[in-house]
Amino acid sequence: MLRRLRTKIDEPEDAAVTESVLEDVSERATVGHPPVVAEGDVVIVGEKYPNISHEVVRAGHELQNRYGRFRLGSLIGKPVGRRWKSEFEKAGKGACFVNVLAPTPELWTVALQHRTQVVYSHDIALITAHLELNAGSVVLEAGTGSCSMTFALARTVAPHGTVLSFDVDEERVRSAQQEIKLLKLDHVVKVEHRNVVTRGFPESVVQHSVDAVFLDLPDPNNVIREAAHRLKPNGALACFSPCVEQVQLSLQEIRGSGLFYDVRTVTNTTRQYLTEAERFPVPDLGIDNQIRRGGTCAMAASNATTGGAGKTDHDEARAYAAISDDEHADPEMSVPAVGRKRPRGKEASRAVSNDTTDVTVALPLEYPTVPLNSRPHRDMKGHTSYLTFAYRIPYLGTEENTATVS
Amino acid sequence: MASGADGTDSVVRDGDYVVFHTSDDRWNFAQVKRGNRVSLNSKRLKVDAVIGCEWGSVFSLGRNKAELIREIETVSFDTELHQLSEELHTVSNGAEARDENEGAEAEIDEELEVVREDRHDEAGKVSLKSADLIELAVRSNVNFEGKSLHARKKFIMRKHARLLLRVRILKPTGRTLCNVYCDRNPHGILGMRLDTFSLVLTLANVRADGHYMVMDHALGLLVGSVAQRMRGHGKVFSVFQGSTPACVEMIRSFNLSAEETNSIRHVPIHFLPSVFQDAPDDDLPLNFATARRDPGSATDQEQRSDVKRARLLDGSHPSRLTGRPTARRMKYWLRAGCESLIIAARHDALPLVHAMLPFLASSGNLVVFGNNFQPMAELQYALSCTRSFARIQLHETSLVHHQVLPGRSHPKMSELASGGYVLSATKLTAS
Known part of the structure; x- marks a missing residue:
């Protein structure tokens, strides 16, 4: 999929760019030339936020969910990144739609089947930055797990790099190999069944030939010296360990080996915000103390667009009439809330269904003219794991000397 | 971007940009050229020694803290410091901290600096090991035994930062x-x-x-x-x-x-x-220019524009635009x-x-x-x-x-x- 995400165009020489070529490009160019789906490709199907899944496109197969029935074959030859209307309407609900997106590691992380605890995108980002990966790097991963990190590593090192991933569980390895093949990453990733704690890395991985090692194991401390022998000078090591006791053992080994510098342990948490048009109701205190909008504060903010000068909070609250749905309200379904109250519950889903034709029409990007409020989503990824990073010293002399340090 | 052991990019070349990471966790970067000086921890240091060294190498401050001198790191310097800190912690009796005599500490620093200067060998390299120097600092401080665990660690780290500054050269990423x-x-x-x-x-x-x-x-x-x-x-x-x-x-x-x-x-x-x-x-x-500001007449402007256009098209125009x-x-x-x-x-x-x-x-x-x-x-x-x-x-x-x-x-x-x-x-x- 990585190779195909961007359709290759033979780039013409300046002088050779003919009108016909330009016309051809113009036709494809209004929104770029997005990847076109082919038989056997994986697509990401986005339902109501945050629900998301992946499907393999096969002619004759169908996807059935609460939004209706979708013929997967109808995607073939069409670009991704669009709304996909149900071909078979649900009685009384009209045509519904889902979003069809190209698979990226970030979407895959949410859409994959969990076989183990997965590494989430914000951790993946920090690990990738610390490992200083680029196209062409060679990475060892111990603990393939659910393939979340593997896909992200492959994306970064492709097409000339390599990811060698090992897992102790044969069933997980088999599933991972299937997924890697589906994602058309088998030219970059090799997943093997191997217990690196007892057997170490394969002999084929020669000493000081690897740019980075990522350890997602219950006992990474047993693999650290082995990793140090495979790492190039200044090669990076990352350990992903949920418990602080694991980190203690790892650090004991990292420091004891005397082979690493710039050792750091961090945690990285993320929080996501939801923004809605909303004005809180103003209490009627029964006394004459109504504060009017548009006073000195509004005048000071020359760019203020919320308007409402001369109106009281009561007036505006009625006019804007916005609302908060459940915590998982789909931000992409948000509509300008001026003079319109968003429906709730069953009423909401019906409204969305009946409003399909409107919702698929894009609107121009404009400054909001309604009062906005943001709040964090109810759920967040709190403590995922401790991330420990270290870099191999450039000295490649006799490592027996350094072993005595411990 | 880890450097390869055998690749040409494994060493610093004259004119390369280099990131300097000091042992007290400060960062800086500069272009290294022969004869140039780099500002590091409020000091202007000659960086000639950096050229030709492997990325990741460690340097100490040489005589008068005016130049960088290569240290051979067979054991990670971070490990050395950590172990020293831990050893000193284990001998602590956990007594309560006493007031530190800052004046006395400054005198100790000066004495240690003299000792450190005396220990330069002929090549200008510091022959005194970090452990020795820290030990000297500890012995010289009469209050050390009375300090708490936390105070001892802070003391050691302070001595380390002042007397044993190390600088690691890293690739700019x-x-x-x-x-x-x-x-x-x-x-x-x-x-x-x-x-x-x-x-x-x-x-x-x-x-x-x-x-x-x-x-x-x-x-x-x-x-x-x-x-x-x-x-x-x-x-x-x-x-x-x-x-x-x-x-x-x-x-x-x-x-x-x-x-x-x-x-x-x-x-x-x-x-x-x-x-x-x-x-x-x-x-x-x-063309990056936002608007033409040619004061000439419309005809002159068109003529000049035509000439320039022709020269740009055949590549004879000296302008950087041709690239x-x-x-x-x-x-x-x-x-x-x-x-x-x-x-x-x-x-x-x-x-x-x-x-x-x-x-x-x-x-x-x-x-x-x-x-x-x-x-x-x-x-x-x-x-x-x-x-x-x-x-x-x-x-x-x-x-x-x-x-x-x-x-x-x-x-x-x-x-x-x-x-x-x-x-x-x-x-x-x-x-």
Whole structure:
């Protein structure tokens, strides 16, 4: 999929760019030339936020969910990144739609089947930055797990790099190999069944030939010296360990080996915000103390667009009439809330269904003219794991000397 | 980007940019040239010794703290320091801290400095081991035995920072340069912390063979990092305002190869509206100028323009324009669309998103970094109203460093309060 995400165009020489070529490009160019789906490709199907899944496109197969029935074959030859209307309407609900997106590691992380605890995108980002990966790097991963990190590593090192991933569980390895093949990453990733704690890395991985090692194991401390022998000078090591006791053992080994510098342990948490048009109701205190909008504060903010000068909070609250749905309200379904109250519950889903034709029409990007409020989503990824990073010293002399340090 | 053991890029060359990381966790970077001096920890140091050394090498301060001197690191210096600290901790009796005599401590420092100067060998290298020097410091301090565990550790670390400063030379990468700017000039990179910086690159799905449009007001940190990650496979369209590409100097500090540098294409933002129209001057190199300011008559101007056009077309014009792609080629690239738009701007991002959005391919990602919450929330809502985006997410991350030691594990007390906010969305187009 990585190779195909961007359709290759033979780039013409300046002088050779003919009108016909330009016309051809113009036709494809209004929104770029997005990847076109082919038989056997994986697509990401986005339902109501945050629900998301992946499907393999096969002619004759169908996807059935609460939004209706979708013929997967109808995607073939069409670009991704669009709304996909149900071909078979649900009685009384009209045509519904889902979003069809190209698979990226970030979407895959949410859409994959969990076989183990997965590494989430914000951790993946920090690990990738610390490992200083680029196209062409060679990475060892111990603990393939659910393939979340593997896909992200492959994306970064492709097409000339390599990811060698090992897992102790044969069933997980088999599933991972299937997924890697589906994602058309088998030219970059090799997943093997191997217990690196007892057997170490394969002999084929020669000493000081690897740019980075990522350890997602219950006992990474047993693999650290082995990793140090495979790492190039200044090669990076990352350990992903949920418990602080694991980190203690790892650090004991990292420091004891005397082979690493710039050792750091961090945690990285993320929080996501939801923004809605909303004005809180103003209490009627029964006394004459109504504060009017548009006073000195509004005048000071020359760019203020919320308007409402001369109106009281009561007036505006009625006019804007916005609302908060459940915590998982789909931000992409948000509509300008001026003079319109968003429906709730069953009423909401019906409204969305009946409003399909409107919702698929894009609107121009404009400054909001309604009062906005943001709040964090109810759920967040709190403590995922401790991330420990270290870099191999450039000295490649006799490592027996350094072993005595411990 | 780990350096290869046998590759030509494994050593520092004359003229390379180098990141200096000191043992007291300070960061700086500079271009190293023979005879040049680099400012490090308030000292001007000669850096000739750095040229030809492997990346990752460690240096100490030489005589009079005026030059860097190579140290052979068979055992990681970090390990050495950690073990020393732990050994001293274990002999502690845990007594309560007493008031420190700062005057006496300063005298000890001076004495130790004399000892240290005497221990330089003929090559100027410090022959005194760090453990010896710290031990001397401890022996010289009559109050040390009476200090608490915490006070002892602080004392040792202080001595270490003053007397045994080590400097490690690192390759300039997105990570190291982000650390440099976080340490020295966080405002320059819009307060972008390493976690948010890395999140921007990840959400933008940066990979080889991709095309990315970047509006970078973070001194070129993002443009350089994207180019470095792609290693010359793909293109980065660096959009800038005005007539001069921004942050060229910072991009140079990544020591990018010719292919990587060539993958960066500067595009003036005023060029974007004309991309979908053909113009007579499309065969000329892309002009960054915003408007002509020729005072001559219309006829003279046309004549000069014709001559210049002819010389540019046959390549005989001495202008630097000849090295740029033609407007036609740039339009060709941009019409093909980009995988991601990355915006990290000092301005309100909404007009920039509006200007750059036509160049985002379907299912491509829009990633906007901002240091202030309100404009990001406003943009989040504005995007949701367009119905052209899926998975509009406004992220805030927090990065906490931990001290992990047996029985003494805890998060560090002081951290940067905020690394900024990242808004991401995936573009949808009409069916």
